[in-house]
Amino acid sequence: MNINGDMKVLYEDNHLLVVEKPVNMLTQGDATGDADLLSVLKQYIKEKYDKPGNVYLGLVHRLDRPVGGVMVFARTSKAASRLSDQIRKGTFGKVYLAVVRGRPPKSGRLQHYLRKDNATNTVRCFDTPMEGAKEAVLEYELLESLGVPQNGGVLSLVKVNLITGRPHQIRAQFAFEGFPLYGDQKYGKEVNRPGQQLALWSAKIKLVHPTLKEEIAFKSFPPDCYPWNQFEVLQSAKSGVNKLL
Numbered sequence: 001m002n003i004n005g006d007m008k009v010l011y012e013d014n015h016l017l018v019v020e021k022p023v024n025m026l027t028q029g030d031a032t033g034d035a036d037l038l039s040v041l042k043q044y045i046k047e048k049y050d051k052p053g054n055v056y057l058g059l060v061h062r063l064d065r066p067v068g069g070v071m072v073f074a075r076t077s078k079a080a081s082r083l084s085d086q087i088r089k090g091t092f093g094k095v096y097l098a099v100v101r102g103r104p105p106k107s108g109r110l111q112h113y114l115r116k117d118n119a120t121n122t123v124r125c126f127d128t129p130m131e132g133a134k135e136a137v138l139e140y141e142l143l144e145s146l147g148v149p150q151n152g153g154v155l156s157l158v159k160v161n162l163i164t165g166r167p168h169q170i171r172a173q174f175a176f177e178g179f180p181l182y183g184d185q186k187y188g189k190e191v192n193r194p195g196q197q198l199a200l201w202s203a204k205i206k207l208v209h210p211t212l213k214e215e216i217a218f219k220s221f222p223p224d225c226y227p228w229n230q231f232e233v234l235q236s237a238k239s240g241v242n243k244l245l
Contacts, residue, residue: 027065060080090163096162097159104156110138112176146230199228206218
């Protein structure tokens with residue numbers, strides 16, 4: 001089901017609302033006053049179920065504004081509490097797809113320490129523990145690389161398993177390792193041009209249903225546009241030829 005023609009509902013019951021967040025949409029309202037996903041979904045629930053007054057919808061995790069893909073919201077406070085507990089315990093699984101510049105090793109585990117600068121809304125990445133920095137861990141798998149290394153035009157598709165959930169974590173860690181994400185204007189402005197869309201997508205979320213106690217997973221593929229549509233492994237997965245997620 002689509003909301004306003006461009007927002008897809010992936011799953012809905014009395015406790016959960018799972019949607020595909022559009023790129024360049026705020027997760028939650030800020031000083032810009034731009035449309036945000038949380039407000040749109042509250043209005044959707046209010047109208048669909050004819051609910052009076054304020055609608056409850058729990059925000060248990062976030063996506064950066066330029067990032068699209070799967071997001072899970074809680075429709076009850078009980079669901080919100082149980083999902084938040086899963087996130088704290090590391091059982092709320094999050095898998096991302098990203099296009100990075102260069103060709104990283106076939107697979108790896110990145111472990112850094114991130115310190116946020118609220119003034120610039122960026123994070124600094126360190127190899128060793130630093131005051132005010134939080135540990136950030138992810139694991140990744142290189143799926144496919146394209147381009148000519150001699151020309152510096154290599155793009156690589158990676159699948160990322162997020163172990164911790166820090167602000168800008170994937171973007172900052174890959175940039176620190178020398179593989180900035182395609183289109184990232186914060187952590188790769190030296191190699192990306194203004195106007196290029198950040199190639200980072202929330203592709204899969206796995207969780208235990210807050211009341212049914214069953215493990216469920218929700219998947220979403222990036223849009224059919226550059227640079228995503230350049231990767232054969234991704235196109236094959238969309239058509240069901242391989243199981244990417």
